Amino acid sequence: MTAAPVAEAAPRRGAFPRLGGQLVTRGLVVSYLSVLVLLPIAALLVTSLEDGLGRFWDAVTIPQAVAALRFTLLVSLVVAAINAIAGTIIAWVLVRDEFRGKKVVNSLIDLPFALPTIVAGLVLLALYGDNGVLGISGVSFTKIGVALALLFVTLPFVIRAVQPTLMEIDREMEEAAASLGARPLTIFTRIVLPNLAPAIIAGATLAFARAVGEFGSLILISGNIPFETEVASVFIFSLIESGGINSAAAVSVVLLTISVAILFLFHLVSRWSVRHDR
């Protein structure tokens, strides 16, 4: 530490943050966000209702739209659940286990975030598709294919949410439980899991949100079969391409509402987990 500055040397000009500069920065930030993000969302909402509520309702309730929305929610839920379990196990192995190459494995976890989704779809098709390397048929253009692509793109969320929490957990609690005769499974369900729950739920919520809106990785592998493998985003895309732009707007608003609801849920969960940490 250097000596304290001499008081007389300090001119007081600028000692207090000028409110003007702050206001300008805040104004610019809010304007940018409004023009780039909020304006298009408003335009979407207004346009979807332009032809009246009846048309909106019709567009959203045609069987193909209902089927696409239902399948999207269902497959996203299943995928989020699978990755919640697998992700927790992988995070546990990466934090608590020791093996050769662990660092490399850990650094590759983020690959689905770095890899363009269209490439992900393409390679999954190459591996699990009908003429794929593994020679399995019955994956491409099926619900399993869709789930597989979604599992790939949502893989890192739970792992990256659970890892830091798991690293910070006090091992003493577990050691105390073990010394009192608790078996590993009991220790895990009674001590480790309750501590990890907020992180797992937060990660799974993000994975769910991502799965609901996912498009790039599905366009090739899903085959876009109505009532079978067509998810909401692909359905909207085909509506846009075939000129049904107003129907596309209506279905988009439903999907948007779901996304915003999930986002709200995520904010609730993260607030809960902050309180949980204290």
Next chain:
Amino acid sequence: MTASRLGLRTFALGYLTLLLFVPVLLVFYKAFEDGFLNAWETVTSPEGLNAFYLTLIMVGVAVPINTVFGVACAIVLVRQRFRGKALLNSAIDLPFAISPVVVGLALIFVYGPRDGWVGPWLAEQGVRIIFTPVGMVIATMFVSLPFVVREVVPVLREIGDEQEQAARTLGANARQTFFRITLPAIRWGVTYGVVLASARALGEFGAVAVVSGKISGVTETMPLLVAKEYETFNVAGAYAAALVLALLALAILLAMNLVKRREEGV
């Protein structure tokens, strides 16, 4: 104990291998299956080069703008108190939650030359946004918006504002305080956000596909080229273009890990 540990390890590594490692390695195999020359030809064709340049433009325009916005927004969120802050904080995450296809459609309703709010007026002035690279850049800006903000906010919160206050007391103006104190302290957070935003900008498919009109050689980025080659049954070409993207992704992954290590070291 050791048996269950081994079981978990096997499960974790098996899951990652089947879902992650093998598929990614396969890009390399598939791209060169029909020979190196074929892959090279697709990538260096005028169409391929154009898609590559356009992809770089997407990253080169959207990421710097969002970086400046991201740092400013993070400072506003952490260092300022005002009404509606919670609302601003939630609105930042919207691009993460909204489906890329919905983003593209929403942009058409603003900038579309026929159906848009400002599109018809812009068209009269001779400015076209939808079906041009400008619209694609706007779509990329939309989807890559939150990354820098989300990486910088926790860092700013952690470093606190004591040093900034001290600098101000010693007579530094806002500009000096930002460049000498704040920016050096948050630089790795900013860098990490930039890397994540670049990854997203590079690979964005849905939002860009909707506003691009997919005009070959004009509004076709690398991801769009991959899809087009595949759909026109030039599978080898699709894998070649995918390989370029995969290599860029690996470079980004490497950068992520380097930056993360520096971030933790500081």
